Amino acid sequence: MTEVTVNNNHLTIVFPGWERLMAGRRFHSVPLDAIRTSEVTGWPSEFLGLRSGLNISGYRKLGTYRHPNGTRRLVAMKAGEPVLRIRLTDGSNGWGFDELLISTPNADEVNAALQD
Template identity: 50%
Template sequence: MTEPRYDGRTLRLDFGRWEALLLRRSHLAVPAAEIERLEVLPGWTSEVLGFRSGLVISGYLKIATFRHPSGVRRLVSMRRGLPVLRVVLRGGEFDELLISTPAAGELADALRTRATR
């Protein structure tokens, strides 16, 4: 399961072994200054994400990178039954991150608090 951490400056996502294989990376570090917007979703999003590279088990698990026909690039690590943190970024490799974590609300609050300082 993806482990998100925030140290006051950087949002870091550490991926489990098989997630790292699917995503072709063991972690992703995003400076807080690159975060444009945050949203906490109560659970699984069924929006069309685009063309994928990774694993999707319909209605249960999505571990993949997606490219929407509009050009939006997403890194997704979602599991059914958990809240989802949507992180909209300013440029970089991805435009959005969709990460399932039980601590989505607390993490969003910490990121917002830092952004207002």
């Protein structure tokens, strides 16, 4: 299961085992000051973009997505878990993404830590 933590002024997402193959990385970390907004949502219904990774419709999405409008997303969503939607400032400045969509059982706790 994807692990999300907030510490040392960074949000860190760790992809264990086979998930790292689909995500194309072991982890992804961004400084807290790069986070523009965050919220806890349900499974999004909008088109996320063209993907590289795993997509089992309505159950699991894991990988990188690029929308035709240029939005780049790192996605690790699992049905039945809350989704933490994090919008970043400028993805071109080295973090590589404009938005993170991560399912985690502790989404409310992580979101509260990001609001502080």
